[in-house]
Amino acid sequence: MTTPTVTKAKAPKPYPANVRVDSHIRNQINALLNLGLADSARDLLETLVQMEIERLNQDELKRYTDMLDILEAKDAMKQRK
DSSP states (O other), X not given: OOOOOOOOOOOOOOOOOOXXXXXXXXXXXXXXXXTTSOSSHHHHHHHHXXXXXXXXXXXXXXXHHHHHHHHHHHHHHXXXX
């Protein structure tokens, strides 16, 4: 089986955004940071997201990449305004 070739749109420059979580998840993130698993919440979340991406099968990875490209293009359009 061959790995699908995924073309990636040029990602826009990242800008600050918030992700809402409840206090329990916030406390879990802070506890993991306290253990030294990452330098920041951003770094920890980036690592956890990457771990999940690596677990995707080929079909899920294709769907994920397609959706990510759409969302990145939407962000790029917002930044051009």
